[in-house]
Amino acid sequence: MTATTEPAATRRHPNSGPFRRFVINNRAALGTLAVFVVMMAIFIVANPRVFLSWPLYNSILVTLPVALFLVVPLVFVVTVGEIDLSFPATMGFAAWVFALLVQAGVNPFLAILGAIGTGVVIGSFVGAIVVYAGLSSLIATLGMNYMLRGLITIITEGKSIALLGLRDTTAYTVFSGSLAGIPVQIFWALAFVVLSAFLYNRHRFGARVHAVGDNPDSAAQMGIDVRRIRIATFMYMGLGAALAGCFSVMINFTWWPTTGDGYLLTALASVFVGGTPAWGGIGTIAGGALGALIISFIQSGIISAGLTGFYVQFFNGLIIVLALLGHRWNQARYR
């Protein structure tokens, strides 16, 4: 009679030593970091004049925060086993509420709260439709995105809202000013990333998001309200989209009916380039943030490297595919 399992001694202890454990636990994020470092090294070699001077980084630090507010909650949604394509419209809608309130003379701080409330309500609505009707979130949220954007266009008849008065408010200084020459938005975005990472890795909510995304049957049997957790991730997405919308309006002093539209594919790509797999149950917040950094550098990098704009799409795609292949090779898949 032969034993079919391998002898225990041939298997390595997977968690020997704190350093090894750190590397294993953060394998996907570290892989993303490696991609980022290699990419930047290539850019610096290709065009040291642009990539070793401050203005490029300054402009990235202004636009990156908006992406971070979208990418980080999207990691929660993907980990729970769903997808949300409605966040660009949610972002536009919440930013619209912010703009209308500021225009009506409401204190911008309160207007931000109003926008957050709007985002969370839209998120819970989208989540409830997906979860209670058992719809495919891919299709349902795509539909919600069109519907919400359509609603904005119908009501505003395509007119934008200019908010030049924002520049003189305290809220603008706090959320969009600069600190020691660095755009202050990035500090808020980093705070959001760190808080979300704690929520994701060290909080009951994050633990349940992982459990539901990994095995909903098992989670339900252990008394977790699977529907509530799923809807909560959509609400968190709504919150992030609202913040992204407010920051975007404050950068431009203008709300456009198209606010948020350009972020759909870049935010999605950031999540997956960051090392969160599409099948649910696992993911990485730090990786997602690094993914957003990579995506924001690709475009400016390719042009500064001396290639024409015609190459941007090709290299965008190339980097995404290479990053995915790298993560696939880097991580064992258990389901």
Add this chain to the structure above:
Amino acid sequence: MADRLIELREVTKSYGNVFALGGVNLHVDRGEVVGLIGDNGAGKSTLIKILAGVVKPTTGSIFVRGKEVHNWNGARSRDAGIETVFQDRALAVQQTIVRNIFMGREITDRFGFLHVRREHEEAERLMREIGFTSKVFSPDSIVGQLSGGERQGVAIARAIYNKADLIVLDEPTTALSLTETEKVFRFVRAVRASGRSILFIGHNIHHVHDIADRFVVLDRGRVALTTTKAEMDTAEKLIAFMEHVAHPKGVGSFDPNAAVLEVRQ
């Protein structure tokens, strides 16, 4: 009767005109391993689901520690200390052992943040208790890296953390190798030694005979036999009985001339 943990009396379950269970009596005492044997369709899964409170019995009564419990459901089953380990659906395989043990019952501070160290220590204690230790893995290992028997160990450790007095194992050794089966048996013996009970469901009679103290044979929704290890000292005796149940002499004898299907206008 002080040691009687749970008792089902005359429990039936019918779906329309079809009886899945027709008057089943079953009890489990504290600190014993009861083997529930039966072919596919004998009513094992219906019985498990009734115990777990997922399916409501059509008639019959359920007693927990000698007291009848009315309106039996999932919450009452959990309150009674019954934890069911379904074979394939029990664990989240991409998560660590710790995350699986505390799934849904995390140890947190009052803001919901996890006490990572305390969970880790508690997991180690639970794993030691059932003899589920190894140099190869730690509480931080991913469940997907574990073998089939080891995964049963995680599920059993979780059941104990959830204060289970009766752990229902649904086909825990099906599709496991001999060494893996032996691991599961080791966990089961450790659980029995701690005074908890196990209802061990299987259709491999050798496995069930090895591990159980008492056997209940289910056949077509009825208990065909309740016996002890003392009476059935070899698995062969049990198998012989099972064969008798499956092909009883004289009953259902085949008449080649009888019409199987008749069509009338």
